[in-house]
Amino acid sequence: MEKQYVSAAPAPECLPAHLGIIMDGNGRWAEKKGLPRSAGHTAGAAVFKKITRYASSIGIRYLTVYAFSTENWSRPQEEVGALMILFKKYLQDSLRDFRNDDIKVRFIGDTSKFSPDLKKLIEETREVCKDRTGMVLNIAMNYGGRAEIVNAVHEIAENVQKGMLIPEEIDEKLISSYMDTAGQPDPDLIIRPSGEHRISNFLLWQSAYTEYVTMDILWPDFVPGNLNWALQEYVHRNRRFGGV
Ligand code: FPP
Secondary structure (H helix, E strand, O other): OOOOOOOOOHHHHOOOOOOEEEEHHHHHHHHHOOOOOOHHHHHHHHHHHHHHHHHHOOOOOOOEEEEEEHHHHHHOOHHHHHHHHHHHHHHHHHHHHOOOOOOOEEOOOOHOOHHHHHHHHHHHHHHHHOOOOOOEEEEEEEEHHHHHHHHHHHHHHHHHHHOOOOOOHHHHHHHOOOOOOOOOOOOOOOEOOOOOOOOOOOOOOOOOEEEEEEEEOOOOHHHHHHHHHHHHHHHHOOOOOOOE
């Protein structure tokens, strides 16, 4: 198997402005080691922190990580519970640890469905980070690309009904401004480790022209050198945005 590892990151001017990561393979990593799936999420969460700080250090401006999808609620209660505990721990940690990196943490998805204490932590994180000017980190929690589009359509329809918008004003730019990522560039690159080649409802509207790089490695084994490899792959892609 190819090593998918490069020791240095590409030059900052070649980097994607917005990088997305589907942090996949935690469960399989744990099962391979004879551990409960939750142990894979614990290992994956530590990698999340490390890769986030590394991405910020090399000059990525926007990073979106897929932490919990609208479909993940259907997992066994024990696994969902373990993930909620991890979210709390890592949000608490990131309030402290991301400060020196000036990382601005944001959330995309419907966070209203989480427990009161997790919602409080999410609000606190938003508040603490609001004036930061470094890399924007979007944590996708209870996120689904289709749900995001449905919400946008509802809001647009309501605004038309209220007379604040006329249907002729609805174009791609306007729809983008109703997405959870409003004001941010569309992702240039999405990385999916774990050998899967699916989109899994991640940033559906925003990824019309995104480059995809899938990798064989499982997320808990992912190290900065693997990110460098994916970034090198991206640098060599010829992006045509539908042109020639
Ligand atoms: C997918 O692997 C991963 C998840 C559903 C959870 C990802 C969450 C973290 C890494 C925690 C990050 C923490 C914060 C605060 C953002 P999987 O369980 O689907 O793996 P499998 O495909 O091998 O079963």
